[in-house]
Amino acid sequence: MSTVSFNADLQRFADKTGVKLDLVVRKVALDIYEKVTVKTPVDTGRARGNWNVSMGSPDLSVNNKATRAKRARLKKGDGEKVIFITNNLPYINALENGHSDQAPSGMLAVTLNEVEAGIRDVIRG
Numbered sequence: 001m002s003t004v005s006f007n008a009d010l011q012r013f014a015d016k017t018g019v020k021l022d023l024v025v026r027k028v029a030l031d032i033y034e035k036v037t038v039k040t041p042v043d044t045g046r047a048r049g050n051w052n053v054s055m056g057s058p059d060l061s062v063n064n065k066a067t068r069a070k071r072a073r074l075k076k077g078d079g080e081k082v083i084f085i086t087n088n089l090p091y092i093n094a095l096e097n098g099h100s101d102q103a104p105s106g107m108l109a110v111t112l113n114e115v116e117a118g119i120r121d122v123i124r125g
Contacts (some may be wrong), residue, residue: 003050006116009116009119009120009123010024010119011122012027013119013122013123015050016122016123017125021079021080022077022078022079022080022085023076023077023079023085024079025078025079025080026074026078026079026083027078028115028119029053029072029079029085030053030072030074031115032085032111032112032115033051033053033072034072035111035113035114035115036051036107037051037069037084039103039107039110039111040095040103040107041085041095041100041101041102041103041107042093043101044066045066045067045068045091046063046064046065046066046067047087047089047091047092047095048068048069049063049065049066049067049068049070050062050063050087050088050089050092051069051070051085051086051087052070052084052085052087052088053072053074053083053084053085053109054083054084054086054119055074055078055081055082055084056081056082057081057084058084058086059084059086059088060086060088061088062088095107096108096109102117113119
């Protein structure tokens with residue numbers, strides 16, 4: 001999936017459903033955030049609690065405590081900006097590459113495929 005293709009799919013989704021593109025982008029971003037967070041393996045909770053949502057530039061912060069996932073919020077107009085969903089833990093790539101029995105296929109790639117399939121299902125009608 002390329003960024004250009006995904007952006008075009010989001011526009012087609014907005015056109016098909018009659019929902020403003022800003023709202024579609026915000027809802028899709030939050031859906032991705034929620035799904036990837038839930039799919040993140042839990043040992044101490046640190047990996048799950050380090051997912052971040054930011055606009056304009058990636059949030060590269062690291063929370064050194066095991067915490068629950070933060071509730072992400074996006075306001076009107078944020079869908080017109082670049083939205084970043086990041087996790088800056090040094091071992092997040094290992095988890096994404098299947099180094100956990102809890103997520104043998106990773107979290108992010110699986111989530112993106114699910115979300116993209118759902119969008120394309122709506123577009124196809």
